[in-house]
Amino acid sequence: MIIGILTGIGIACGVAIYMVYIKVPQKVKGLEKTEELHDILPGANCGACGYPGCFAYAQALAKDPSLMTKSPCAMVLQDPERLKRLEKALGISLDASAMSKKALVHCNSDSPVISDYSGVMTCKAAAQLLRGYKKCLYACLGLGDCVKVCPQGAIFIDPEKSTAVVNTEKCTGCGLCVKECPQNIIELVSPKTKIAFLCSYEPLKNIPGREKCSFGCIHCRKCFNACEYEAIKWNKEKAIPEFNHEKCTLCGKCIEACPQHTLIDFTRVRKETELISSSP
Amino acid sequence: MDIKLKKKASPYGVKVPENKLSDKIPIEPAPLPDKVVIPLQQNIGAPCKATVKKGERVLVGQKIGDSDKFVSAPIHATVSGEVTGTKMVINPPTGQLVNALIITADGKDEWLELDVPQSPESLPVKELLTRIRGAGIVGLGGAAFPTQVKLSPPPDKPIDTVILNGCECEPYATSDHRVMLEYGEKMLRGLNIIRKILDPKAVYIAIEDNKEDAISHLEKLIANSEFRDDFKIVPLKSKYPMGAEKTLIKMLLGREVPIGKLPLDAGVVVHNASTAKAIYDAIYEGKPLIERVVTITGAVKQPKNLLTRFGTSIGSLINYCGSMNKGANKLIMGGPMMGIAQFDLDFPVVKGTNCLVVQESKLREEHDCIRCGKCIEVCPMGLMPTDLARYAKAGRYDECKEKYIDDCVECGACAFTCPANIPIVQYVKVAKKELAKGATR
Numbered sequence: 001m002i003i004g005i006l007t008g009i010g011i012a013c014g015v016a017i018y019m020v021y022i023k024v025p026q027k028v029k030g031l032e033k034t035e036e037l038h039d040i041l042p043g044a045n046c047g048a049c050g051y052p053g054c055f056a057y058a059q060a061l062a063k064d065p066s067l068m069t070k071s072p073c074a075m076v077l078q079d080p081e082r083l084k085r086l087e088k089a090l091g092i093s094l095d096a097s098a099m100s101k102k103a104l105v106h107c108n109s110d111s112p113v114i115s116d117y118s119g120v121m122t123c124k125a126a127a128q129l130l131r132g133y134k135k136c137l138y139a140c141l142g143l144g145d146c147v148k149v150c151p152q153g154a155i156f157i158d159p160e161k162s163t164a165v166v167n168t169e170k171c172t173g174c175g176l177c178v179k180e181c182p183q184n185i186i187e188l189v190s191p192k193t194k195i196a197f198l199c200s201y202e203p204l205k206n207i208p209g210r211e212k213c214s215f216g217c218i219h220c221r222k223c224f225n226a227c228e229y230e231a232i233k234w235n236k237e238k239a240i241p242e243f244n245h246e247k248c249t250l251c252g253k254c255i256e257a258c259p260q261h262t263l264i265d266f267t268r269v270r271k272e273t274e275l276i277s278s279s280p
Numbered sequence: 281m282d283i284k285l286k287k288k289a290s291p292y293g294v295k296v297p298e299n300k301l302s303d304k305i306p307i308e309p310a311p312l313p314d315k316v317v318i319p320l321q322q323n324i325g326a327p328c329k330a331t332v333k334k335g336e337r338v339l340v341g342q343k344i345g346d347s348d349k350f351v352s353a354p355i356h357a358t359v360s361g362e363v364t365g366t367k368m369v370i371n372p373p374t375g376q377l378v379n380a381l382i383i384t385a386d387g388k389d390e391w392l393e394l395d396v397p398q399s400p401e402s403l404p405v406k407e408l409l410t411r412i413r414g415a416g417i418v419g420l421g422g423a424a425f426p427t428q429v430k431l432s433p434p435p436d437k438p439i440d441t442v443i444l445n446g447c448e449c450e451p452y453a454t455s456d457h458r459v460m461l462e463y464g465e466k467m468l469r470g471l472n473i474i475r476k477i478l479d480p481k482a483v484y485i486a487i488e489d490n491k492e493d494a495i496s497h498l499e500k501l502i503a504n505s506e507f508r509d510d511f512k513i514v515p516l517k518s519k520y521p522m523g524a525e526k527t528l529i530k531m532l533l534g535r536e537v538p539i540g541k542l543p544l545d546a547g548v549v550v551h552n553a554s555t556a557k558a559i560y561d562a563i564y565e566g567k568p569l570i571e572r573v574v575t576i577t578g579a580v581k582q583p584k585n586l587l588t589r590f591g592t593s594i595g596s597l598i599n600y601c602g603s604m605n606k607g608a609n610k611l612i613m614g615g616p617m618m619g620i621a622q623f624d625l626d627f628p629v630v631k632g633t634n635c636l637v638v639q640e641s642k643l644r645e646e647h648d649c650i651r652c653g654k655c656i657e658v659c660p661m662g663l664m665p666t667d668l669a670r671y672a673k674a675g676r677y678d679e680c681k682e683k684y685i686d687d688c689v690e691c692g693a694c695a696f697t698c699p700a701n702i703p704i705v706q707y708v709k710v711a712k713k714e715l716a717k718g719a720t721r
Contacts, residue, residue, distance in 0.1 A: 115623035116609070118643045120673075120706045128713060129620060129706075130375040137370070137377070 033062040033089075040085045042075040046151035048174030049073050065090040072099055074174040101173030101188035103155075103166045105146075108198035108262065110161050111136035111213035127182035136212035138200040140164050140185055146177035189266075194248045195255070196266040197241060217262045223254035293519040293527070294658040294693045296451050296617065298490060302583040303454040307462055307573055309587045310600060312389060316359050316591025318344065319371050319380040322631040323418040324425045325351030330381055336363050341392040341568050343416075344381055353416045353426040356568040358589035359385035372613050372620070372627045380628070383591070394566035405477050408563060415562035416569045416631075421445065421456075421523075421552035422614055424632035427559070430551070431477050433544050442480045443532060444471050446487040446494065446553040447516065447523030450615025453635040455573040456553045458585045460487070460494040463557045464501050466564075470556035472507060473563055478549060483511050486528055488518035520617065521691035525550045527660045540686055554634070574629055578638040579605040588629050594636055595625025610639040617692040647700040655694035655704060661687050665694035669704040672711035680711045688712075 037058040044054070049071050051057040061067055068090060076082045077100040087093055117126055117133035123145040131137045142162030147155045154170035155177060157163070166177075168191070178186045185200040199217040219239040224232045231247035232254060241254075241263075255263045321327035328345030332338055338357040345355035361384050369380040397403055403411070413428040433439055444467075448456040460467060475483050487495050495515055502511050514532060516522055526537050528550060535546045543550055554572060561567040570589055574597065577583040581602025588597060594613070598604060612619040613627070616637050655665040663684055671679045688708050695704045 115621075116643070119703045120710065122710070124714070125706050125710045128375060128709060130370050130372070130623065131377070133623070 034058045036089055037061050037086070040076070040082055040089060041073060042079070042082065044075060044151055046075070046174060046176070048151065048176050061090065065092055068092065068094060069099070074100065074172040078172050097191070100191055101175070102168045102171050102191050102193070103173060103175070103177055103186055104189045104193070104196055104266075105140055105164045105166055106185045106187060106198060106200045107138070107140040107163055107183075108161070108215040108264070109134065109136060109139040109163050109213050110215060111139040124182045132183070136201060136216065138183060138185060138202065139213065140183065145180050145182070146186065149176045149180045151176065190245065192245050193243070193266045194245050194250045195243050196264045197243070197262060198264055199240075199260075199262045202238065215260055215262055218260055220259065222257040222259065223263055226253045226257035228253065292658060292660045292662070292693075293521060294697050296520045296696065298518070299451045299577075300454050300457070300490070301452065301577050302575055302585055303457050303491075305454075305458075305583065305585055307458050307585045307587055310574075310589070310592060310597060312359060312385060312387070313589060313592040313596060314385055314387075315364075316383050316385065316589065317367070317369060317380050317593070317626075317628045318355060318358065318383065318591040319369055319378045319628065319630060320345045320355060321371060321376070321378045322355060322424060322590070323353045324423060325349065325353075325429075327378060328352065328355050330366065330379070332357075332363050332381070334363055334365055337361070338363060338383060339390050339392040341394065341570060343414075343568075344383075351426055351429050353418050353428075354414065354568075356416055356570050357383055358570040358591050359383055360388055360390040361385040370624075370627070372622060372630060372633070375620075396566040397563070400563045403563070408473060408477055412559060412562055415558070415567070417555065417558050417562055418569070418631050419552055420554035420558060420572055420631065420634065422618065422632050422634055424630075427551070427555055430544075430549055431474065433478070433549070437544050438547060439478045439544070439549050440481045440547045441533060441549075442471075442474055442478055442483045443528060443548060443550045444474075444483070444485045444553055444556055445523055445525070445528060445550050446485060446491070447518075447528065448491070448553075449488060449518065449520045449523035450617055450619075450635065451520075452577045452637050453575050453615045454577070455575045455585055455634050457491050457494055458575075459554050459557050459573055460491070461497055463560075464494075464498055465505075466560040467553055467557045468498075468501060468505065468507060468511065469564065470558070470560035471511065471551075473559050474549075474551055474556065475510065480549075484532060485511060485513045486516055486523075486532060487513060488522055489515045490518040520693060520696075521660055521689070524660060524689050524691055526689060539684060569631065572629075572631065572633070574633055575635040576601045576638075577635065579608040579640050580638050581605070590630060591628045593626050593628060594622065594633075597629070597636065598625070598638065604638050605640065607640045608638045610641040612637040612639065617696065618690060644701040646702055649702060650700055652699060654697045654699065658693040658697050660691060660693065661689060663688055665704045665708070668711065669702055669707040672707040677711050677714045680708075681715055685711055685715070 038055050041054040041058055049057050051060055076086055077096045083096055111134040113133055114135050115133045121143055123141045123143045126132050126141050126143060132141045140163040142157050144157055146164050152170045152172055154167045155164050158165050173188055175188055201216045223241050224234045229247050229249055231244045233242045235242050326347045326349035328347045330345050332344045339360045342357045343354050344357050363381055364384045365382050366379055368377050371378045409428050409432060417427040418424040446456055446460050495513060499513055502508055521527055525543055529535055529537060529543055529546060529548050537543050537546045558569050571587055573585055574588045575585050576597050584601045611622050613622050613633055613636060615635050649666055659665055667683050668680055668685055690705050692705050
């Protein structure tokens with residue numbers, strides 16, 4: 001009798017579990033697309049897109065494919081194969097070369113250290129106290145906040161000048177370092193950039209830039225006058241040159257003309273960084 | 281609401297070596313500077329716009345900068361002479377870049393004709409407030425909050441107590457102490473103006489018990505004046521940070537200022553002793569705020585209390601006190617606990633500068649936290665500084681916020697007592713700034 005009842009309950013339970021297994025789908029509906037996108041994304045969870053991790057970004061992308069143009073995943077843009085898959089999945093076409101960016105530290109400072117800074121050894125803390133310990137108020141402090149935040153390990157500190165340098169080969173242009181820098185001297189530039197302007201010194205009218213650092217822009221306009229291709233525009237407000245990289249032929253006249261060596265061939269920045277990074 | 285007086289020593293806080301080197305030295309006027317650099321933002325709130333042009337001749341007390349914002353205070357010329365230019369300077373206490381006017385003095389020290397009221401006692405409240413704002417008075421304790429804002433509380437927040445803060449708990453600083461001794465009567469009249477504006481039920485003068493001469497002097501003055509029933513002197517045990525606004529209210533009245541609120545919300549207004557003297561000057565003599573007492577102390581030949589015009593370079597003050605001792609390597613603006621080390625002797629004295637300390641300091645290496653909990657014992661706000669520093673170090677700023685980082689008054693008692701030399705306050709300041717930027721990682 002008891003055995004019969006227990007067997008009956010057992011069979012009923014088995015049938016119930018089988019029915020549930022058949023009826024309820026294995027996967028949550030509506031997430032197929034997100035999961036497909038998540039497979040394509042690099043999975044680094046660097047947070048540079050502004051979303052907490054790649055899955056959250058995939059969820060947002062599934063809802064709104066145009067997000068890829070507004071806040072693109074910089075790592076996908078660097079990888080042609082992933083980019084192709086993502087384009088196919090989203091059904092849009094992306095111009096990776098126009099969208100990808102490289103970080104450039106606008107400072108080549110050898111600005112002398114004027115006070116013994118001791119305390120919290122981060123750029124943020126040092127910048128908060130009277131804007132750092134270097135003579136130039138706009139100098140890279142070289143304490144490495146950007147190095148810590150870079151998911152690619154593309155930034156390192158030049159030990160001679162204690163200035164951050166970006167290895168453009170490794171840099172994906174995610175922009176995390178730009179947000180991190182308290183001196184606001186890192187900018188995302190197009191990889192087509194030919195001339196790099198390495199100074200952030202804003203004109204303080206009665207202190208010429210050369211007193212602060214031997215590489216500082218002194219706003220002399222020599223580069224502007226030297227250019228034969230009209231590739232340099234003079235920004236009157238900031239008193240610094242602006243470059244049109246389409247017109248620039250990289251003839252090198254502005255680099256020669258610059259008395260402060262503030263201008264550097266952008267491709268050479270890349271090569272120099274390779275040299276430094278390969279040496280231990 | 282009845283007011284209870286508690287005379288216990290604070291259970292929090294820390295005993296610091298007082299080192300009041302200059303408390304017996306009378307105030308003397310500093311030599312008039314040849315050139316002053318006057319930053320156009322010297323207070324919390326909106327920066328001022330210059331109202332004079334380059335090349336213009338200005339007289340002492342002439343308004344040279346003003347703003348139409350509510351939380352602001354105008355700025356006045358502190359010497360007579362010619363405006364020779366503007367330049368961007370670092371505002372010494374905060375480190376922001378601000379515009380500054382340079383005035384080259386002609387050495388005549390000609391004053392603008394002062395507008396002295398006939399009977400200052402009988403001026404209406406509104407007129408008093410406009411005069412206080414017009415004189416550019418800010419809190420002279422160090423934070424430099426515009427005084428007229430503190431004196432005009434919103435109508436739904438009744439003020440029942442006014443505290444005059446003469447604690448001066450910072451080591452080395454003696455400027456308030458000397459002001460109480462030498463300008464005691466002016467200070468009391470200034471306090472009377474504050475009382476007239478706010479109409480509180482009680483007025484206390486809080487003084488730490490290490491300033492016995494000031495306590496007895498003021499007691500005598502009050503007994504012989506018409507304020508004998510109104511003002512009450514409260515001696516407090518000296519323990520750092522007794523003079524911090526929120527600690528003072530807690531100790532004196534047993535009230536706590538609500539989280540993230542101002543003392544106004546507890547029905548209390550606290551003013552510094554030097555501010556009361558400045559209010560006297562503004563109302564009774566018509567003088568705007570152009571000078572203050574600055575203590576120059578520490579490793580200098582002769583520590584002094586100098587009545588200094590704003591804009592004087594700190595280097596010239598130190599030279600006047602005899603040069604720095606050999607081995608001196610640190611100059612702190614403000615007291616040694618809360619002040620900020622400066623790197624340039626050309627920085628000007630501003631409204632918030634109460635003290636300049638020269639120190640022979642050794643670099644102290646930061647070690648890892650040993651979880652001794654000493655910082656928790658001393659924190660006057662009852663926070664957990666060790667946690668705040670650890671979270672700030674790791675960049676977990678939202679967790680700092682959950683631990684009430686906004687309540688930190690940055691008094692420095694935790695960093696002073698830390699055996700591992702962790703610069704806790706600096707971590708807290710970084711975290712506060714990052715939170716203000718809205719950056720969360």
